[in-house]
Amino acid sequence: MTNLRQQISTEEWGARTDLAAFFRLVAGYGWDDLLLAHISARLPDGSGYLVNPYGQIFSEVTASSILKVDFFGHRQMPSDFEISPEANVIHGAILESRPDINCVAHIHTVAGTAVSSQENGLLNISQQSMIVHMSLAYHDYQGVVLDPAEGPDLQKSLGDKQHMIMRNHGLLAVGATVGKAFYALYNLQRSCEMQVASQGNDVHLITITDAIMERTRKMFGGHNVRNPETKDLLWEAKLRELRQTSPDFEN
Secondary structure (H helix, E strand, O other), X not given: OOOHHHHOOHHHHHHHHHHHHHHHHHHHHOOOOOOOOEEEEEOOOOOOEEEXXXXXXXXXXXXXXXXXXXXXXXXXXXXXXXOOHHHHHHHHHHHHHOOOOOEEEEEOOHHHHHHHOOOOOXXXXXXXXXXXXXXXXXXXXXXXXXXXXXHHHHHHHHOOOOEEEEOOOEEEEXXXXXXXXXXXXXXXXXXXXXXXXXXXXXXXXXXXXXHHHHHHHHHHOOOOOOOOOOOOHHHHHHHHHHHHHOHHHHO
């Protein structure tokens, strides 16, 4: 694996580097869940996708260790690791059906799963939740996602949205780039944290009105998480941070 960079295209190495950075950020925020969460990025040539090797925790994933698979989860390069069966169902289905997105992230955080288990779902009570609510979907729980037959249901539930709460399960976010998927996931997770922190003791929560939502839509002209051309200052900043704190992610 040490000379992998010389064996693949510059574009694929860039995708691997970005994806490895995403894993390190998730680990740093404490959003990983042992070996159970997963993040993927479409291969630049469209032949499949990159995904975490099942057996590595997020804090040890590197650009070289990431798996390269087709849309059925079959490895396209040798590795000591396999893909998680759950990851194959979720990421293969979504990436195959959404040509406008190139990264999918799925996590099981405490706050995210807590909100996913609440009947009213995510409440619109913060600026982060307002961003999420402009592009939010829900997917009903069908058990552990191991059956490929759930793939079409996942595709239908997500539709053209960028954020999805998987009932009784966790969170999912997508983006046109790895950086935009990170931003979408950050806002979704942060919204759930704020909601959980605000609940209890019969506190009356103030929800954001439809008028404010419409005003915000007009101000921002919709989401930019699907636009790969938008300069991503946040992602560039997070990469600089990681190069200081965890430079081995680019190995």
